[in-house]
Amino acid sequence: MKIKNVVVAGGGVLGSQIAYQSALHDFQVTLYDVSDESIARSKKRVEGLFPDYHHDINLAEDDFRAHLKNLTYSTDLKGAMATADLVIEAIPEKLAIKQSFYDQLSKVAPEKTIFASNSSTLTPSMMVDHVDRPAKFANLHFANRIWLFNTAEIMGTPQTAPETIATLTEFARAIGMVPIVLKKEQPGYLLNSLLVPFEIAALKLWATGVADPATIDKDWIISTGATMGPMATMDIIGLRTPYYVGLEYLKTHDDPVSKLTMQKMKEKIDAGQSGKDDGEGFYYYPNPEYLDPDFLK
Known part of the structure; x- marks a missing residue:
């Protein structure tokens, strides 16, 4: 499967970075959050990334702003997911909140969509019972300042299909990351x-x-x-x-x-x-x- 359309759920510190890094590499990205106020904060975070991108990788302001066209915002989960090939969940690090989100997501996501959690410490097995496609579910974890500290840790469950791991590995490389594939589940991954x-x-x-x-x-x-x-x-x-x-x-x-x-x-x-x-x-x-x-x- 080839990833083209990406939804990032949650526009916090890492969610905003994942969304822009994907847009910078010409993926079509929708950043989903729960309210207009959250979206406003997400936009501010994304646009505030320019000084760091300029300082760390010498990205020109014209280039930074040109790639913002690949990024849209939405508070409508069903609408955001309409054409999604991949959704990266980056919502608060509370298990119950994540489980509830996957219950909702499973009802509106197309059959093709891969689910990936950016959870910092929770294993995918803690959430897999709340997804309707365990073979297409894994964790995909990024370090803060992902354009500079560019690892993408990939961790599946025993139910995750090898094809899902391969697709996530290819996607990680495509947005400038170094894929780090774990052999088994580990709370906190390696980092x-x-x-x-x-x-x-x-x-x-x-x-x-x-x-x-x-x-x-x-x-x-x-x-x-x-x-x-x-x-x-x-x-x-x-x-x-x-x-x-x-x-x-x-x-x-x-x-x-x-x-x-x-x-x-x-x-x-x-x-x-x-x-x-x-x-x-x-x-x-x-x-x-x-x-x-x-x-x-």
């Missing part, structure tokens, strides 16, 4: 199996008052040669997704430090300080401290 414990360790250092965010990042960058610290990385990702992941962790772990960390994360989210998208997270944007030339001194 987040490594990244999440690292971020949790940094958050706990902050939550327990061991060090402030800038000091944590400074130590990590100088000591390892990394280009960005864990707290700055968390701002780019946004606190909401790791917060939802943390809630699932607390269901099976009675850990006082984790509870404290979750409490402090919730306080920041409730205060509108969930990261770069809000203009404030552990740093203030658009001019965060970690971009100051003197930050490492």
